[in-house]
Amino acid sequence: MSNYLIWKYESYPGSCVLKDMTGLDMTYRLNDGTPLAFGFPSNVSIHMNPDYPDDLVLGDSLRNSDMLIIASARLKDILAARQIPKLEFLPVSIIDHKGSIASSDYAVIHPVDPVDCLDREKSIYETGFLDPDAIGDISKLVLDEALIPPDRQIFRLAGYWDLNFARRDLAEALTAAGLTGIRFIELSAHPET
Secondary structure, three states: OOOEEEEEEOOOOOEOEEEEEEOOOOOOHHHHOOOOOOOOOOOOEEEEOOOOOOOOEOOOEEEEOOOOEEEOHHHHHHHHHOOOOOEEEEEEEEEOOOOOEEEEEEEEEEEOOOEOOEOOOOOEEEEOOOOOOOEEEEEEOOEOHHHOOOOOOEEEEOOEEEEEEEEHHHHHHHHHOOOOOEEEEOHHHOOOO
């Protein structure tokens, strides 16, 4: 059994869905692990998706089209108290369907410096078409845990932006806290059917 789990979004009744970030240039930097805390703009907003006009509930983790962890103040405070290295908290406002600020108390949980820890011998995956170092679809996911620094509680995989990973003890603590919008799955469950 792995010491790491995949951090996923969990739907809850009326949960809002986010789309379209404004106020930040080159948003891909949120996925590739570029440090952004220094000089992060104060006016970054993420808008509720107009395809879901009746879904307005703001929980602890919000579903979004960019596969980011968008965290409530409660979730952010729990993570900040753990003093997790290589983790930034980037403030964002949530904009409702009418263009008003629904909340300014959210943050992007931004793991920086992705970890190159895919076990390339045991995993089954495709490489990127244009970039052979990029990882395409993964049909069997195995991490080489010896390559993961022991203090990394949350991280992204180098070359593959679609997943966030959490150390098992952190996942268990977050689950016990009863936070909404979060679930964790075993590596062997990826990809989900």
